[in-house]
């Protein structure tokens with residue numbers, strides 16, 4: 001929710017705001033819960049990036065696809081993220097995921113809305129949040145990927161969100177595992193809901209908070225592919 005600046009000023013007098021990262025008192029900051037200094041420490045992903053996985057590109061830019069994607073092509077068409085998963089970005093996502101940090105979503109929305117390429121991508125399709133298991137949903141109270149997808153829907157008014165996927169298995173958190181174990185951990189842990197009546201050529205955009213090895217999103221895309229949906233992209237807040 002974007003409050004008018006005069007109302008923010010009044011609310012600030014009664015309930016002073018602090019930066020959610022460094023706790024500095026916030027006055028005239030560009031964001032509601034992030035100071036300008038902490039925002040400046042975010043490592044934004046900018047061109048040149050791999051046209052497939054979206055990672056910053058260090059190699060021969062004429063090919064536009066990184067070596068890793070050429071050797072091991074991902075199942076999705078294209079992935080796009082706002083930040084590298086480090087420093088302030090890591091802390092923001094940790095708060096969003098584990099510390100009831102939903103209050104920071106309007107700031108995240110304001111940042112996403114400045115990324116024209118991302119807004120264009122999410123405007124073209126149906127957003128599909130990566131699901132969490134119902135046990136985790138009841139302990140956390142929300143699915144952070146669904147909250148991010150709702151923010152994306154507000155920014156790109158043509159887009160819609162559909163919970164097409166379910167998490168079948170309550171497996172170990174990916175954060176505890178190495179790259180190979182992550183792939184094994186997510187195999188067959190997602191499924192696509194029955195009775196989905198979207199045309200097979202619908203552009204789907206899987207939404208998650210962070211992409212590290214890509215094992216989770218690849219497994220989600222596999223479920224969509226198995227049901228005949230092949231135009232699938234990925235949007236995450238951050239990536240490794």
Ligand SMILES: [Zn+2]
Pocket residue numbers: 019020021022023024034035036037038039
């Ligand atoms: Zn700060």
Ligand SMILES: [Zn+2]
Pocket residue numbers: 050051052053054055065066067068069
């Ligand atoms: Zn790549």
